[in-house]
Amino acid sequence: MLFTDRPLRLGTRGSPLALAQAHMTAQALRAAHGWAMEAITIVTVQTSGDRIQDRALAEIGGKALWTKELDRALASGQIDFAVHSMKDVETLRPDAFRIAAMLPRADVRDKLVGVDGFDALPANPIVGTSSPRRAAQVKRLRPDATITLFRGNVATRLAKLAAGEVHATLLAAAGLDRLDQQDVGTLIPIETMLPAPSQGAVGIETLAANRPMLAALDAINDVDTCDAVLAERAVLRGLGGTCHSPIAALAVVDGDGLFLRAEIISPDGTETVREEAHLPRGDAAAAEAIGRMLLDRASPALRALFEP
Numbered sequence: 262m263l264f265t266d267r268p269l270r271l272g273t274r275g276s277p278l279a280l281a282q283a284h285m286t287a288q289a290l291r292a293a294h295g296w297a298m299e300a301i302t303i304v305t306v307q308t309s310g311d312r313i314q315d316r317a318l319a320e321i322g323g324k325a326l327w328t329k330e331l332d333r334a335l336a337s338g339q340i341d342f343a344v345h346s347m348k349d350v351e352t353l354r355p356d357a358f359r360i361a362a363m364l365p366r367a368d369v370r371d372k373l374v375g376v377d378g379f380d381a382l383p384a385n386p387i388v389g390t391s392s393p394r395r396a397a398q399v400k401r402l403r404p405d406a407t408i409t410l411f412r413g414n415v416a417t418r419l420a421k422l423a424a425g426e427v428h429a430t431l432l433a434a435a436g437l438d439r440l441d442q443q444d445v446g447t448l449i450p451i452e453t454m455l456p457a458p459s460q461g462a463v464g465i466e467t468l469a470a471n472r473p474m475l476a477a478l479d480a481i482n483d484v485d486t487c488d489a490v491l492a493e494r495a496v497l498r499g500l501g502g503t504c505h506s507p508i509a510a511l512a513v514v515d516g517d518g519l520f521l522r523a524e525i526i527s528p529d530g531t532e533t534v535r536e537e538a539h540l541p542r543g544d545a546a547a548a549e550a551i552g553r554m555l556l557d558r559a560s561p562a563l564r565a566l567f568e569p
């Protein structure tokens with residue numbers, strides 16, 4: 262039985278990927294609780310990140326580009342819960358909100374789209390990405406590459422590639438899979454490109470005070486995904502980093518604990534600092550310490566990228 266006398270309103274961004282993730286979330290909840298189709302209504306909310314398409318997000322510098330408007334809708338009661346790509350959620354969230362569940366994580370890897378591999382790129386290739394992490398990792402592999410700013414949703418980026426604006430671009434396998442475009446691009450091994458913290462994870466947020474909603478969401482929480490993603494986000498916190506910093510981190514469940522890999526990379530790709538560690542699950546302090554260790558071992562120039 263639904264705990265309200267009206268449908269629950271699930272807030273999401275309006276991009277095709279966000280909508281696909283919202284439908285997955287609604288489906289998981291209906292299946293877990295035996296709810297009817299009508300039990301959940303999807304409400305789209307435009308975010309600042311969706312609206313601003315012509316500048317690098319790192320340049321805008323504003324926080325919470327993908328979450329602010331959804332937060333407001335949650336706080337004002339326009340929606341009951343919200344779905345996010347965890348990769349786009351800031352590491353420090355207001356106390357009033359709670360990430361109550363994560364769906365089982367999808368493929369965490371990046372894909373190279375446009376050519377079959379980095380070796381197949383021509384000399385002095387042009388690669389489109391707006392991710393500082395991907396840009397730095399590409400420069401590490403191909404110092405002759407020029408990075409060009411590439412924003413917009415997955416379809417927009419694929420159209421720019423098809424129009425010949427760049428030789429290649431990078432996209433998350435998770436996003437392509439959820440858009441039913443699993444044939445696009447070539448998977449890059451994590452040893453070559455360690456993914457962004459939280460890549461491939463979908464999080465569902467509600468108000469910390471909304472107990473029935475928290476309980477309903479708990480039924481669809483994937484604990485392994487949640488523990489891994491929380492550790493990756495703790496590394497980010499330890500570094501003082503944001504999604505605008507060249508940081509990669511991936512935790513995977515390993516026996517009773519987690520195996521965590523993390524790296525920071527200079528924008529020109531010439532300096533990489535890496536750490537690997539086995540951690541207990543739920544030990545945020547240990548994961549934050551990995552972030553600080555990376556900084557301690559970085560050159561002053563690289564460290565400066567993380568100073569507020």
Ligand SMILES: NCc1[nH]cc(CCC(=O)O)c1CC(=O)O
Nearest residue numbers: 346348432433435436460461462
């Ligand atoms: N920054 C945009 C964004 N946020 C989440 C994903 C993909 C899905 C995911 O990582 O869960 C993407 C697109 C991309 O990086 O290709």
